[in-house]
Structure formats: C-alpha cells, structure tokens
Amino acid sequence: MAYGSLHSQWVERIFMQRKPSPRALTAVFLAVSAAISVVLLSVRNLYDDEIFSLDLITSPVAKILSVAAEGDVHPPGMYLLAHWAYGVVPSFRWINLFPLLLVYVGLAYFLVQVTPLFARARERVCLLLLATLHPQLLMWGGTFRWYGWWTGLALIALTAALQPKETRPLLGVGRAAVLGLLLAGLFYLNYVTFLFASAMGAAMVLRYREQGWRR
Numbered sequence: 001m002a003y004g005s006l007h008s009q010w011v012e013r014i015f016m017q018r019k020p021s022p023r024a025l026t027a028v029f030l031a032v033s034a035a036i037s038v039v040l041l042s043v044r045n046l047y048d049d050e051i052f053s054l055d056l057i058t059s060p061v062a063k064i065l066s067v068a069a070e071g072d073v074h075p076p077g078m079y080l081l082a083h084w085a086y087g088v089v090p091s092f093r094w095i096n097l098f099p100l101l102l103v104y105v106g107l108a109y110f111l112v113q114v115t116p117l118f119a120r121a122r123e124r125v126c127l128l129l130l131a132t133l134h135p136q137l138l139m140w141g142g143t144f145r146w147y148g149w150w151t152g153l154a155l156i157a158l159t160a161a162l163q164p165k166e167t168r169p170l171l172g173v174g175r176a177a178v179l180g181l182l183l184a185g186l187f188y189l190n191y192v193t194f195l196f197a198s199a200m201g202a203a204m205v206l207r208y209r210e211q212g213w214r215r
Contacts, residue, residue: 022116025124030111033132034104041096041142049145054092057082057144074146077188082144092144099148103141106155107131113164150189154196157182161200162207171208 020028046054056067057079064083068076085095111131118124131137140147161179163169186193 019121022118022124023112026108026111026115026128029128029132030104030108033107033138034100036133037100037104037138037141038097040138041093041100044139046092050092050143053079053082053145057086059083074190075188077185078144078146078149078190081149085144095144096142096148099144099152100142102152103137103148103155104152106152106159110155110159113159117164146190150186150192153182153186153189157186158200161204168210169207171204 056064059067061080061083064079065076068074068079081098082095085098086092089095089097111128115124115127118127141151142148157179160175160182183193183197186196
C-alpha cells in the first residue's frame with residue numbers, strides 16, 4: 001500500500017510538472033488561430049459588403065465622412081481605418097491584416113487574464129478552443145468592415161474594465177478616462193456599442209460594488 005501511494009504521488013508530480021502553464025497554453029492556441037486566420041484570408045474572396053465598400057474607402061476623407069453621415073447606417077470609423085490601412089498596404093486583401101492584428105491583440109489581452117481563472121486543464125482547453133478556433137473568428141476577424149476592428153477594441157475595453165486577474169480591482173480616474181476613449185472609439189465603429197456599453201456598465205457595478213454604489 002505504501003509503495004502504491006508513493007508511486008501514485010510520483011506519477012502525479014511528474015504530470016503536474018509537465019502540465020503547461022496557462023500563459024503557454026494560451027500562446028499556443030493564439031498562434032495556431034492566427035496562422036489559420038491568415039491562411040483563410042489568403043484564399044477567401046471578398047464578400048458583398050466588402051466589395052461595395054471598395055470605392056468608398058479609396059475616396060478622400062471628406063467624401064467618406066459625407067457619405068457616412070448622409071446615407072450609411074454605420075458610423076464612418078471603419079471606412080476611415082480601411083482608408084488609412086489601404087494607404088499603407090494598397091491591397092484590398094491584405095489591408096485586412098490590420099483589423100486581424102487588433103483582434104488578436106485584444107484576444108491575447110483578454111485570455112492572458114481569464115484563462116488562469118479556470119482551475120482544470122480541460123476547462124482551459126475548452127475556453128481556448130471556443131475563443132481562438134471559433135469559425136466566425138477565423139473567417140471574419142480579418143475584414144476591413146467593422147467586425148474585426150470593433151471586436152479587438154471591445155475585448156481590450158472589457159478586460160481593462162473588469163480586471164479579471166485582480167482580486168481587489170480599482171477604478172481610478174485614469175482607467176475611467178481610458179475606458180471612455182475606448183467606448184468612444186467603439187461608438188465610432190458601430191452603434192451596437194450601445195448594447196455593449198450597457199452590459200459592461202452593469203458588470204462594472206457588480207465588479208466594483210465593494211467600493212460603494214455611488215462612486
């Protein structure tokens with residue numbers, strides 16, 4: 001019995017030592033996800049909304065602002081970002097690397113803080129599978145329409161607002177100002193930010209309730 005107990009402890013210790021850290025596991029999933037996204041971007045065709053946007057994003061800034069204000073259901077942020085991205089990389093396919101980069105910056109910031117909150121390895125793997133290999137992320141994270149830009153900024157804002165890895169989060173003036181700027185940027189990309197801001201605000205009330213409701 002004693003031998004069996006010692007053997008079991010030894011095996012468990014080796015297994016625990018070989019278990020990857022949450023950060024390393026997150027890095028692997030993000031790298032695989034980003035590689036797949038770039039491969040898909042290299043072969044997929046532009047879809048209708050992207051095609052209809054080509055003339056606008058290559059127009060002068062004044063025309064972009066005018067068209068967005070007069071007849072478009074979206075704010076002009078995504079058109080302006082695509083316009084500037086096209087000035088750097090004059091390819092309608094590869095300008096999508098810019099929103100794709102923003103998506104993965106936001107996703108990395110989010111997952112580095114959230115993944116360690118899951119105690120079991122299987123839970124972490126399930127989270128990372130959903131967060132990094134979801135087909136919608138892989139297909140549409142890299143598009144100069146609003147999805148990629150907005151999702152990256154939203155993940156940064158959500159993580160900065162809720163501070164998942166902090167046991168006693170603090171909301172100072174500086175952080176509040178940064179969140180305000182992030183929300184302003186999100187509003188300039190899509191009006192769905194109204195819903196996002198409401199949900200994030202409710203989550204912040206619960207997250208910071210120990211600091212007092214009025215504050």
